[in-house]
Amino acid sequence: MYQLIKKEGRARRGQLVTPHGTIQTPAFMNVATCGAIKGAVSALDLKRLKCQVQLCNTYHLHLRPGDEAVRKLGGLRKFTGWEGPVLTDSGGFQVFSLAKLRNITERGVTFASHIDGHKIFMGPEESMQIQSNLGSTIAMAFDECVKNPAEYDYAKESCERTIRWLFRSKAELDRLNGLPETLNRNQMLFGINQGSTYEDLRTDCMRRIRELDLDGYAIGGLAVGESADVMYHIIETVEPEMPENKPRYLMGVGMPANILEAVKRGVDLFDCVLPTRNARHGHAFTWDGCRNMFNSKYALDELPLDPQCGCPVCLNFSRAYIHHLFKSKEMLAMRLCVMHNIYFFNSMMEKIRDSLDRDNFSGFFEDNIQNISQRI
């Protein structure tokens, strides 16, 4: 389903054909945790923001409104009004980061809901059943995302279990895709590479999971507190072991500079709450760097957030107006800044793809890597 169009160094220009549309890569996936982008942005808005893929969270949607409800309502795409591809995570990351009192066994994880504390069990089979009910385009295998730093022995043990969980995830999704009542019988499955910051665990894991010939492979367990250099080193370690004919997804990354550095190292897909979360705190990404819209220097500034930007916000509103909205605690402040940042990330990916098409990714990289993440 993934077609590699061309390469420049390790950077890849490709496309991922899915039953719900083709994704041009490298691509950023926009995070709609509970089935909506935080900051009052709807699926209709996403269409105007160059979004290609919506990412939704299995853990949150299982708790509310419940995956059975989403299934009855026709799946996530119909429920949220987003007609393009949707990726659901496995729930693993949230189980390990949000839930309380978790107890992990070979079968899976028992944990208490962060909403009302009620006990829930989730293992690979449950995660696949939930994601099948959600009807996403791409399901993620159930994994454990270990904390950073992690002891070698724990990381190894966890990684082995995550590999066994991957085999069970695949078997269960194959079974579900074979059932006549399944919402999306062509649901794709991505496996997840783990192994903390240990090179041997990472490469061993990758060599074993690529044998499954899955629809794609993710690098998980990064951007969890390690330095950027360590993250880049792990990508460089794992990437040569990843099949060339499958998309590679770096989970939870990141700042614009992190994305440029990872594309350079052969990554195709990204997701992160950063553009939306930072926007809600008044931080607007631009090609000159990141602006804090609470800064009083914008009080009389008639320019748009980014004069180079073609988003619906920059075409219509001034920095002065957005500054005023943040100071006045108007919800519209968040919406405008979130829309701009989503457009910025998606159009940055478009510019990366254009530069690869023109065999000039390295020039694009050099022109932007300094400015793109600085605070101004």
Add this chain to the structure above:
Amino acid sequence: MYQLIKKEGRARRGQLVTPHGTIQTPAFMNVATCGAIKGAVSALDLKRLKCQVQLCNTYHLHLRPGDEAVRKLGGLRKFTGWEGPVLTDSGGFQVFSLAKLRNITERGVTFASHIDGHKIFMGPEESMQIQSNLGSTIAMAFDECVKNPAEYDYAKESCERTIRWLFRSKAELDRLNGLPETLNRNQMLFGINQGSTYEDLRTDCMRRIRELDLDGYAIGGLAVGESADVMYHIIETVEPEMPENKPRYLMGVGMPANILEAVKRGVDLFDCVLPTRNARHGHAFTWDGCRNMFNSKYALDELPLDPQCGCPVCLNFSRAYIHHLFKSKEMLAMRLCVMHNIYFFNSMMEKIRDSLDRDNFSGFFEDNIQNISQRI
């Protein structure tokens, strides 16, 4: 500037020609208190919601970002991105309802800002200067909105002062409109009828202020706690004294049924925070009545908020999705419900106008007066 097109009983079909566009009446004015509709709705959205006039609050904008800043930024229309007519209130209502420690004299009112407590003075001249800086299409005269119930003697004294303030408002706006540096030298002025619930004060006030031949006349000091019957009675008392060739504006009203009843009694213009405020609490207006979207009966309901509605929300999203967004405290819940309610109010006014055009307002009234404000 106001043209009366036809009448049915006392109900009026007309249009108000302004330098910033023509308003078909009866019309509802959408409230953007601080220069933005609460609930993450922008001026661009308003264009798709059948909005004809945006109303902004002088008191709030004077405090933040400051009317001098708005003036430097080209006035409210440029600042907010709304190209149509804008009405600004006088600040009087907020001075008397929001501000602390106010002290009222013949000159005006000294009060403490609700934001940081600093002392501000506002009289008719200051209100006109602020509204001139804001560059609105229609300015409102500075008045005192007395509490309900009010003692007769206080209501009379206040009403007399409000009339004297109206003369000063007019003189000051005439002066400002004559200055070459004024943003909108064609700024219109509406006078405000006061007099609490006392028939003689109301009629006497109206007879005296109509002599000024202003661009329009408002009935103020209603919808402040009196019963609907008292409100309708006061409208019936004042209306025969209002000039037929000027628009009549009932300030701060109201529920759909209140609007129908007031149109029937000869009112042309309305404003209220009710459609937006109620939406933010999950209340959606429909032609069958008002729905509470927190109600679990909507959890699996695939219908739109109102199957008869053509708004961007009803064309794209289900009750189940909106219910889920409210339960999940997603900001998008508020935005979608606010957009629907704004559209509902504006399209209700459109249907009222259509019924008047077809000489069937009384039929429209009878068909809808029961259902339109009930809770379902």
